[in-house]
Amino acid sequence: MSAIGVVSSCSCLRPGVWLLKPGMQKMSSFGLHTAARCAAKDYYEVLVLGGGAGGITMSARMKRKVGAENVAVVEPSKTHYYQPLWTLVGGGAKQLATSARPTGSVMPKGVEWIKSRVTALDPDKNCVWLENDIKISYKYLIIALGISLHYEKIKGLPEGFDHPKIGSNYSVHTVEKTWKALQDFKEGNAIFTFPNTPVKCAGAPQKIMYLSEAYWRKTGKRSKANIMFNTSLGAIFGVKKYADALLEIIKERNIAVNYKRNLVEVRADKQEAVFENLDKPGVTEVHQYEMLHVTPPMGPPDVLINSPVADEIGWVDVNKETLQHKKYPNVFGIGDCTNLPTSKTAAAVAAQSGVLDKTISLVMKNQLPTKKYDGYTSCPLVTGYNKVILAEFDYDAQPLETFPIDQSKERVTMYHMKADMMPFLYWNMLLKGYWGGPAPVRKIMHLGLK
Numbered sequence: 328m329s330a331i332g333v334v335s336s337c338s339c340l341r342p343g344v345w346l347l348k349p350g351m352q353k354m355s356s357f358g359l360h361t362a363a364r365c366a367a368k369d370y371y372e373v374l375v376l377g378g379g380a381g382g383i384t385m386s387a388r389m390k391r392k393v394g395a396e397n398v399a400v401v402e403p404s405k406t407h408y409y410q411p412l413w414t415l416v417g418g419g420a421k422q423l424a425t426s427a428r429p430t431g432s433v434m435p436k437g438v439e440w441i442k443s444r445v446t447a448l449d450p451d452k453n454c455v456w457l458e459n460d461i462k463i464s465y466k467y468l469i470i471a472l473g474i475s476l477h478y479e480k481i482k483g484l485p486e487g488f489d490h491p492k493i494g495s496n497y498s499v500h501t502v503e504k505t506w507k508a509l510q511d512f513k514e515g516n517a518i519f520t521f522p523n524t525p526v527k528c529a530g531a532p533q534k535i536m537y538l539s540e541a542y543w544r545k546t547g548k549r550s551k552a553n554i555m556f557n558t559s560l561g562a563i564f565g566v567k568k569y570a571d572a573l574l575e576i577i578k579e580r581n582i583a584v585n586y587k588r589n590l591v592e593v594r595a596d597k598q599e600a601v602f603e604n605l606d607k608p609g610v611t612e613v614h615q616y617e618m619l620h621v622t623p624p625m626g627p628p629d630v631l632i633n634s635p636v637a638d639e640i641g642w643v644d645v646n647k648e649t650l651q652h653k654k655y656p657n658v659f660g661i662g663d664c665t666n667l668p669t670s671k672t673a674a675a676v677a678a679q680s681g682v683l684d685k686t687i688s689l690v691m692k693n694q695l696p697t698k699k700y701d702g703y704t705s706c707p708l709v710t711g712y713n714k715v716i717l718a719e720f721d722y723d724a725q726p727l728e729t730f731p732i733d734q735s736k737e738r739v740t741m742y743h744m745k746a747d748m749m750p751f752l753y754w755n756m757l758l759k760g761y762w763g764g765p766a767p768v769r770k771i772m773h774l775g776l777k
Contacts, residue, residue, distance in 0.1 A: 372467065381661040388684045389469070416506065443459075635654075702722025702723070
């Protein structure tokens, strides 16, 4: 998946079709992991920091590699959320409860769940510190701490969420407020924001905008809504093929896009949103709103900032092809907490997990990593209650599509993949360590045309 709710590796899972592998018949066997508590031991062969998508999938893979008793996961949260579903929860198409499961139910059987929070990392001594000054040592460390939400960096938040007319699909505490604001809309400006920071699932801020527009059309309120997308970016999307498709939709649906506008203040009592013009630093503009959807500023977890494993900003500093730390060869990173130059999504986590699995296997054998991550990531761009553009691309922002069709087209089939197939596959394959991205599927699909 956070500063409000769970911090996890995010977000927009993760494309296409999953291939079954030998041993899959064992996947459905449920059992109890080692009881959540302070660590039973003070040393583990593999220590995983974070119990989001990246942490759970890697702990499942490491269990098969070194044995469950030699793997531990540090995760304080009692609940694990499938956060990509929150777009549809905010749009009223799914219930919040369907995105949640107890953390214990997704923890691999036999793996130690250390229900605590990491407070410091000391990779020079191969150990980490937890709350209550508990020290845990390791042979190999996997960092999967996700990304932190910073609503507090916007003046007037998070307390502004106590008022009506405002919501955010990025927090378990505010996503249902989005649906309430959507339903209660009467007439005026509906504003959707994108912050001046990296975010997880960069398509999500506009997905809820398209759902809102569709809802108001369905309920006869569209003519009363002035829909605005105020983004700090200078483009609607980072990949031209999909950006062109989105701009056509925006034009057809009469949506106003204001570039280089960063939300800096919310005056919820007055229903006013204040934006800074990034092209004119210090210059602000105030918009009245009847509905406001906030995408918060985000950043690396505090424990990583200024730590030995972080780059100058605070992200885990890993090799972008192998996911091995650039300085510490027994430390690895996955997901939103890393400085990998690709979009932060759970689709990326899926692809990264397969590469990282191979990397760690070779490192354990004192061999050099050979498998290379190409930056694959995916964002199912929800453009209506039965339409999705499935964006898939690589480090170079070039399309890297799974299916031999034009994925920049809105498709009903892709919507059902997003809404129905992907949650099932997330819980039953990705978290169990059996899905390493769509590359094998893509190869089969495209070879079939030759």
